[in-house]
Amino acid sequence: MNVLIIGGGIGGLTTALFLHEAGIPCRVYESAPELKALGVGINILPHAMRELAKFGVPDEMLKVGIEPLYFCFFSRHGQLIYKEPAGRFAGYDVPHISIHRGDLHQVLMDKVRHRLGDEAVVLGHRCVRIDQDAMGVTVHFEDATTGVPLPGVRGAVAIGCDGIRSRVRQQFYPDEGAPRFGGINMWRGVTRRAPFLDGRNVCRVGAIKTGKLVIYPIRNLPDGQQLVNWVAEIEREGATENDWSTPGRLEDFLPPFAAMKFDWLDIPDMLKSADTVLEYPMVDREPLPRWTFGRVTLLGDAAHPVYPRGGNGAAQAILDANAIARHLGRHPDPAVALTAYESERLPLTTKVVHASRNEPPDTIINRVEELSGGRPFQRIEDLIDRAELKAISGRYARTAGYDLDTMQRRQRGHQEKR
Numbered sequence: 001m002n003v004l005i006i007g008g009g010i011g012g013l014t015t016a017l018f019l020h021e022a023g024i025p026c027r028v029y030e031s032a033p034e035l036k037a038l039g040v041g042i043n044i045l046p047h048a049m050r051e052l053a054k055f056g057v058p059d060e061m062l063k064v065g066i067e068p069l070y071f072c073f074f075s076r077h078g079q080l081i082y083k084e085p086a087g088r089f090a091g092y093d094v095p096h097i098s099i100h101r102g103d104l105h106q107v108l109m110d111k112v113r114h115r116l117g118d119e120a121v122v123l124g125h126r127c128v129r130i131d132q133d134a135m136g137v138t139v140h141f142e143d144a145t146t147g148v149p150l151p152g153v154r155g156a157v158a159i160g161c162d163g164i165r166s167r168v169r170q171q172f173y174p175d176e177g178a179p180r181f182g183g184i185n186m187w188r189g190v191t192r193r194a195p196f197l198d199g200r201n202v203c204r205v206g207a208i209k210t211g212k213l214v215i216y217p218i219r220n221l222p223d224g225q226q227l228v229n230w231v232a233e234i235e236r237e238g239a240t241e242n243d244w245s246t247p248g249r250l251e252d253f254l255p256p257f258a259a260m261k262f263d264w265l266d267i268p269d270m271l272k273s274a275d276t277v278l279e280y281p282m283v284d285r286e287p288l289p290r291w292t293f294g295r296v297t298l299l300g301d302a303a304h305p306v307y308p309r310g311g312n313g314a315a316q317a318i319l320d321a322n323a324i325a326r327h328l329g330r331h332p333d334p335a336v337a338l339t340a341y342e343s344e345r346l347p348l349t350t351k352v353v354h355a356s357r358n359e360p361p362d363t364i365i366n367r368v369e370e371l372s373g374g375r376p377f378q379r380i381e382d383l384i385d386r387a388e389l390k391a392i393s394g395r396y397a398r399t400a401g402y403d404l405d406t407m408q409r410r411q412r413g414h415q416e417k418r
């Protein structure tokens with residue numbers, strides 16, 4: 001069975017690793033004509049790290065990324081509301097890693113080329129259509145730079161890993177239109193600066209009604225500084241196009257954060273000193289009733305894009321990759337395998353889409369903003385019980401599949417089976 005993977009992002013490359021591990025030949029077709037370190041920071045939580053551990057990816061990621069100690073939640077006055085340990089510091093057997101998306105992409109690309117060979121990833125091939133018959137699929141491509149049609153490629157199965165604006169998805173859902181904008185715009189950037197706090201925390205600050213920030217370091221620099229990733233979120237009407245290369249302008253997002261000069265971090269200074277600022281709307285898509293059409297299916301953001309506020313976009317793509325390879329390895333009929341993959345993953349990812357919209361971990365800071373009326377508090381315990389804050393974070397973790405109990409149970413199950 002020869003599998004054609006459309007899209008060489010995080011999901012596509014991980015799918016190639018899992019298929020190869022299962023003994024299934026595959027090749028990745030990516031529209032970008034060359035590899036570039038695109039995007040800014042990304043968090044990979046333990047449920048996805050455990051899957052990547054099979055390929056030694058966490059060790060490579062740790063060489064370039066940062067392993068956070070804590071998730072910290074601060075009010076807009078810089079007061080600590082709540083913190084909880086992250087990854088191995090919380091008892092997981094694998095790390096949580098914050099990393100530049102370009103670094104993660106490079107680590108995965110190196111692994112794919114090392115294990116599958118240099119020919120495993122074909123660049124500059126933009127998928128325009130997929131045909132299928134009883135014996136297989138034909139994927140039609142155009143040259144991503146010139147638009148000139150390229151020869152079609154034949155395979156047994158095609159997997160659309162082509163991201164939030166998936167061409168493969170569009171073929172099956174031609175009337176779906178643009179991704180769904182939820183009324184929040186994001187500006188993402190990276191700033192070189194001295195480590196703040198102890199240089200190893202993922203911090204959420206403020207509240208969505210008045211301006212929210214997520215801040216975390218993603219790389220240690222040789223001069224002792226760090227590359228710090230930040231995301232500024234502001235409610236507003238009307239979305240810009242969701243394109244990871246749209247530059248952002250400081251004056252469009254600085255005002256709500258201009259007074260946030262804390263003893264642990266001067267936020268306006270960090271925003272003003274950014275190397276890169278990208279503007280990107282917070283978008284997802286309505287969960288689909290099905291992903292699989294015969295020998296073709298969807299994976300990752302092509303199947304279930306989520307709001308990026310729980311660290312689960314890339315993670316769910318990685319979990320999909322493991323599942324699809326397992327089912328393709330188990331069932332000789334590709335259509336049966338793809339349907340089994342969909343039955344396993346679609347209901348779970350639908351819950352993650354809804355949880356990321358309705359009760360992400362940010363709920364902690366938003367709740368405290370409401371309860372405090374936006375004023376500084378004397379003692380957080382007077383406003384809200386710590387157990388309630390922990391429960392908010394725990395509910396999201398359980399839905400997304402990374403709470404410690406579930407992961408330890410799964411681990412014990414695997415060990416007993418062996």
Ligand SMILES: Cc1cc2nc3c(=O)[nH]c(=O)nc-3n(C[C@H](O)[C@H](O)[C@H](O)COP(=O)(O)OP(=O)(O)OC[C@H]3O[C@@H](n4cnc5c(N)ncnc54)[C@H](O)[C@@H]3O)c2cc1C
Pocket residue numbers: 006007008009010011012029030031032038039040041042043101125126127128161162163164165166167244299300301302308313314315317
């Ligand atoms: C350039 C870029 C930068 C990003 N930066 C960040 C970031 O900084 N932080 C963050 O949290 N998330 C970022 N994301 C999103 C994040 O990577 C995904 O949400 C998540 O990893 C899910 O991965 P995916 O493989 O499903 O999708 P993606 O990682 O988006 O990968 C999709 C891939 O498909 C390719 N592709 C698209 N259309 C076609 C086509 N017709 N034919 C062939 N190939 C196609 C794209 O070039 C891309 O490589 C970025 C995505 C991209 C594409």
